[in-house]
Amino acid sequence: MNINFTLNGKGMELDVDPMALALDVIRGLSLTGTKEGCGVGVCGACTIMVNGSPVSSCICLVGTLVDKDVWTIEGLAEKMPELIDSFVEHEGMQCGICTPGQIVAAASIDSVGASSPEEVKKYMAGNLCRCTGYQTILSAVEDHVAVN
């Protein structure tokens, strides 16, 4: 079945099973910055942006993406270099496996309008990090929010 959506700003037409997971379809396109973690929509490592909102691609069927505007870390890295810089400058990462998901979530923060440090914390609670203790990630996201 043909599925049409916009991926990282470009129109896509894919012949895939609409019941396939968005995570698997996206990674199958060599966009491996989207990571598989928990597989049950808890850890946030697989976060993609769909119509401006963060979505766990591991529990998202690709058929639901029809006509949607979908962004992965690869596209956002080009579109929002200042957000990447913020994570790099603050070293908002250690092992890096959760980092693309953290950044895609941060890029989508306008969808809820979180701005105070407490709101940012609450918003970012869907992206687990086991390494950093979160402080550098929070600094990176708060900088991003302050600039926008």
Place this chain on the structure above:
Amino acid sequence: MSERRIDAVAKATGAAKYTADVVLDGMAHVAVNRSDFPSALIVKIDTSVAEKVEGVLGVFTAKDLPVAVNLYGRRVFDVPILVNERVRRVGDPVAAVVATTREIAEAAAELIEVTYKEMPAITTAHEALESNAQLIHDRPWEYKGAVVTPETGRNIQSLETHGSREAAEAALRSAVHIIDETYTTPGDHQGYIEPQACIADYSADGSLRVWATNKSPYRLRDVLSSVFGLDPKRVEVMPTILGGDFGGKGAPGEVPLCTALSILTGRPIKMVLRYSEDLLSTDGRHASEIRVRLGIDNEGKLVGGIAEALLDGGAYAGFKPVNTVNLHGIVDAAIAYRIPEFFVESKIVYTNNQPKGHMRAPGSPQAAFAFESAIDELGRRSGIGPIKIREINLLSEGDVNPYGDTWLEYRGKEVLSLATSQPNILDIPKGWLYGEGVALYARSMAAVPKTSLRLLRGQGGKVIAEVPIPENGAGGQTVVREMIRSGLGLNSDQIEVKQVSTSLLPTDAGVGGSRVSLGVTVAVADAIKLWKEMPPDQDAVEVTTNEGSDGPSGAYSAQLARVAVDPATGQLKVLEIISAVDVAEIVNSKAHQMQIDGGTVMGFGFGVMEDLLEDAGQPWALSMGEFKLPNVADIPKLSTVLLHGGKGVGPNNIKAVGELTNCPTGAAIANAVADATGVRIRQLPVKAEAIYWAMKEGGTK
């Protein structure tokens, strides 16, 4: 001298490649049918339906394996690649499906019919020790690498003791005040976000290439060459990035199985564990029960102590890498204190639970919870006070610790004083009970591990450093770059640091034991020296450091937890954790701080949330929905105070940090709860229900 970390841009843009991202031509995928029973005999395996599924390339059981002995391990070889006759835990691998896709392999694995004859299961460490307990392994002393003998005792994986039980008991009889309590902690998991994964690619010419989420590539190579009878020179473990480790990625994991299947099918074989499978079938932290007895004289001085730990090692001992097959953190429980007569016993038993291995400071979080709770209880009950009793008994200059060592310096009193003297600007919820609790941890850091490294001339004056170990996130490769930068007076962009395969450097002991920075700095310092003396016609220098010791020394951390408890419900809020950390020189301040913060958050998780919920031979927390890790909204305010000026080890004068702050947190929180409520929680994680019922029934500090 901090500059941005070496891997930051690649990780932030999604360009960094991890094991699961590697794709090889002709690659097939594997899924495993695992035991549903903790203890059973396999009567029959029917693979006929699974074999007929379109896309299935083969279904394999133990009898198909191309090995002389179907066992592997890190030190003790007692783990079967696929089980032949008897399953010893839920999740034991029974049959493997190789298919063109992961989804087909998984679907077909479900179609394998295994008929079992159930056997009685031993699901607690106590049951394993009963005189009529069924033997989990009939003759465990016959396994390669075993440390037990027929005399060690029933179902024992490892038994370590230190000191004299009789002398310690005699000393306790002379004490004026005594504490005798037992503390328990649950099975836990490292909680790395990247599930374990591997690819094995065997060629008909007898060579094997492996990509794996493994932090000890040289040890993995040696295990594979031993299990499959391959020439170690033809086993090549390829470089990779680790998506978190925390001790969980040192074992061979599914690499032996994938190697066997690659030999059998002639294809590269890939396996990426689903996270639920990772929670079920890897090697987490041992559940513990530790009885602590401590006695003081009328001046508050400890006269004797006994710590007896019973640890649930699960169905296999093969996931513990050290020579003792034990957890040194248990034996080292009293390392910060002056105790004239101290006896410790660490007994690890076989059960029909998940096998356990190493997790960030193996044994120490359990031991610190027990010991630092006990000394706190003794301080409160005797009227001396929890801080004062520590001040009286912490080691100071010239003292000998309970293990017979005299450290270069003892900084326990200083970190304790720093942790307990910080301002309090917290908002305490109205009507809630407020309390503070302290706990301390010290670890020895004398050992310098074996490693090797090469520096090469690159183009345009560049220096390339080839290192043997994967970057696990702690920043080891950035440490290498920083040292070369300052040692050779270069800019960051003139230096490239890269991991190379096991065929390109002589050796390494693997990541672990808070020793990466130390081992690496010794090797880099040696290499820089050789580089400066290198004749112009030479293009590379290579160094190999030997295992050594840099004089007995240690590093300390003390934590103060500030908590509030709702008296109506028992709900616990950890408001702040202050970590006072003993440091010498710091090579990279951001990476150092993240070890402190990340460790504290992991200790917080161990203290109040993490639990595999093992019961009746089954872990019930089999997804991150049930196995809770702290998220950013869960965690308390984190504050750090550094105690500078320590005497470090190695050429850079550094102290270990990676396993310091995750150890005392559980005790600090439980001690704070006792301070707030007057009730003592001796079981982790500390839960609102436990506090509520303890307050209702009345308790003691």
